[in-house]
Amino acid sequence: xxxxECGGGNPLSPPGEPESSATRIELPxxxxxxxxxxxGAALRHVVLASALQFGRAIxxxxxxxxxxxxxxxxxxxxxxxxxxxxxxxxxxxxxxASDQPPVLRCEPERRAWLxxxxxxxxxxxxxxxxxxxxxxxxxxxxxxxxxxxxxxxxAGATTHADAGVSEVGRxxxxxxxxxxxxxxxxxxxxxxxxxxxxxDREAVFIDRVLEGLRARFPALRIVFExxxxxxxxxFVRQAEGPTAATITPQHLLYNRNAIFRxxxxxxxxxxxxxxREVHRQALLEAAVSGLxxxxxxxxxxxxxxxxxxxxxxxxxxxxxPHALALYATAFEAAGALDRLADFxxxxxxxxxxxxxxxxxVSMLREASEVPHALPFxxxxxxxxxxxxxxxxxxFEGLIGAATG
Ligand code: DOR
Ligand code: ZN
Numbered sequence: 580x581x582x583x584e585c586g587g588g589n590p591l592s593p594p595g596e597p598e599s600s601a602t603r604i605e606l607p608x609x610x611x612x613x614x615x616x617x618x619g620a621a622l623r624h625v626v627l628a629s630a631l632q633f634g635r636a637i638x639x640x641x642x643x644x645x646x647x648x649x650x651x652x653x654x655x656x657x658x659x660x661x662x663x664x665x666x667x668x669x670x671x672x673x674x675x676a677s678d679q680p681p682v683l684r685c686e687p688e689r690r691a692w693l694x695x696x697x698x699x700x701x702x703x704x705x706x707x708x709x710x711x712x713x714x715x716x717x718x719x720x721x722x723x724x725x726x727x728x729x730x731x732x733x734a735g736a737t738t739h740a741d742a743g744v745s746e747v748g749r750x751x752x753x754x755x756x757x758x759x760x761x762x763x764x765x766x767x768x769x770x771x772x773x774x775x776x777x778x779d780r781e782a783v784f785i786d787r788v789l790e791g792l793r794a795r796f797p798a799l800r801i802v803f804e805x806x807x808x809x810x811x812x813x814f815v816r817q818a819e820g821p822t823a824a825t826i827t828p829q830h831l832l833y834n835r836n837a838i839f840r841x842x843x844x845x846x847x848x849x850x851x852x853x854x855r856e857v858h859r860q861a862l863l864e865a866a867v868s869g870l871x872x873x874x875x876x877x878x879x880x881x882x883x884x885x886x887x888x889x890x891x892x893x894x895x896x897x898x899x900p901h902a903l904a905l906y907a908t909a910f911e912a913a914g915a916l917d918r919l920a921d922f923x924x925x926x927x928x929x930x931x932x933x934x935x936x937x938x939x940v941s942m943l944r945e946a947s948e949v950p951h952a953l954p955f956x957x958x959x960x961x962x963x964x965x966x967x968x969x970x971x972x973x974f975e976g977l978i979g980a981a982t983g
Pocket of ligand 2: 615639
């Protein structure tokens with residue numbers, strides 16, 4: 580099924596006319612502070628899309644089995660780099676032009692240069708917290724130089740979260756060590772109790788878990804991942820101590836109606852699930868606020884189309900191929916294109932103690948259609964977020980040698 584069946588119409592409808600008349604924008608090379616790259620064949624199909632648009636990405640550890648130790652993170656990083664090299668080699672000699680991401684449909688010299696640059700993409704690794712993680716694991720991670728954060732999935736909260744933490748209150752020694760070693764805690768903020776309404780899970784998590792965590796570990800660096808509610812935006816604005824949040828393109832562009840428009844639409848289903856319009860507006864306000872606590876994290880989470888178009892559809896939106904165009908669309912609708920650069924390329928880097936990139940990218944105002952499906956290995960396809968819709972911005976790629 581594609582997104583235009585069942586008379587669904589176009590769910591991407593940014594409110595009002597764009598305020599800007601810019602036809603081209605430039606910004607420092609952005610980073611993606613929340614990304615799922617998967618493994619194996621799937622990894623080879625998705626990694627280049629991110630490497631062409633982003634300089635670095637915080638890579639989620641929810642593989643099966645999860646990445647719980649440094650040696651696993653190191654091996655995973657090696658597989659990501661190998662997959663990227665393989666994807667770049669394939670992209671050097673595509674079978675047809677339509678096999679290419681749009682940014683590579685350019686002069687051969689420029690394409691070769693963009694592909695060489697994409698090899699500089701840095702996967703920043705994370706570990707997956709379990710009930711068995713120890714303070715010694717945290718020391719090893721902090722000493723490794725390759726682990727940049729540790730991810731908390733409440734057990735059962737989402738895809739591959741069954742090995743997650745069953746009782747956050749028992750993580751005391753581990754969180755204390757993370758605080759001491761300045762290793763950020765990345766939080767999937769949802770309670771999983773069956774009696775809590777699925778749309779309330781994030782707000783209840785703030786009351787039951789996050790407020791307490793923030794107070795008990797005042798110097799712990801916390802990133803509240805993929806926030807979806809007014810309450811979460813408010814919490815992050817007001818929290819004491821080093822607190823930040825990532826915001827996805829789908830939560831900036833859509834409210835929960837998108838999941839039900841003209842039929843059930845699994846490609847708009849992710850966790851935490853899309854919420855009411857009032858929440859989308861609060862997130863957009865936070866994203867364009869200019870506050871350095873809010874930054875880009877796509878949560879691009881690829882699943883094969885057959886597992887999304889399924890009786891028990893997997894949670895996750897695949898936004899990586901056109902992530903920046905989606906963010907530009909949302910920022911422009913809010914009259915805040917000039918705030919995109921900080922959100923996408925500066926604030927996150929600073930929170931993680933890294934320098935923003937000096938390399939720059941450009942985007943062009945040029946309507947382009949999001950493909951209905953993309954190859955995903957082993958006969959599978961994947962349906963990207965906003966498939967079949969037209970975005971007003973197109974990512975042009977790095978500015979520099981052989982720009983033409
Ligand atoms: O929708 C989601 N998909 N939310 C998550 O937290 C995990 C992700 C995935 O890994 O597919
Ligand atoms: Zn995620």
